[in-house]
Amino acid sequence: MKYQCEHCDFHWEGTSYTFEKVRDHEKIHLKKSTSPRCKVCNTRNVDQPNSNHQWECKTCGNLLDANGQVVNLEK
Ligand SMILES: [Zn+2]
C-alpha cells in the first residue's frame, strides 16, 4: 500500500497494520487546514508545508511552524 499526502510531501508505504501513521498524519491537516500567519511579516504569504509541517515564508524566507513562529534551525 502506498499513500501520498495531497497537502504536503509526506508519503508512506507499508501494510494496513501501519496505516495508523497515515491516519495520524491526516489529523494534522484537519486541525491546521489554513497556513500560518508569519509572526515576522504578519502575512500568510507562505509556501506549501514540508514533510515536517513547516512553512517557508515567501516574504522573509524564515521557516515557520503551524503557529507562525520562526523555527530556529540552529542547534
Ligand atoms: Zn501532509
Ligand SMILES: [Zn+2]
Ligand atoms: Zn515572514
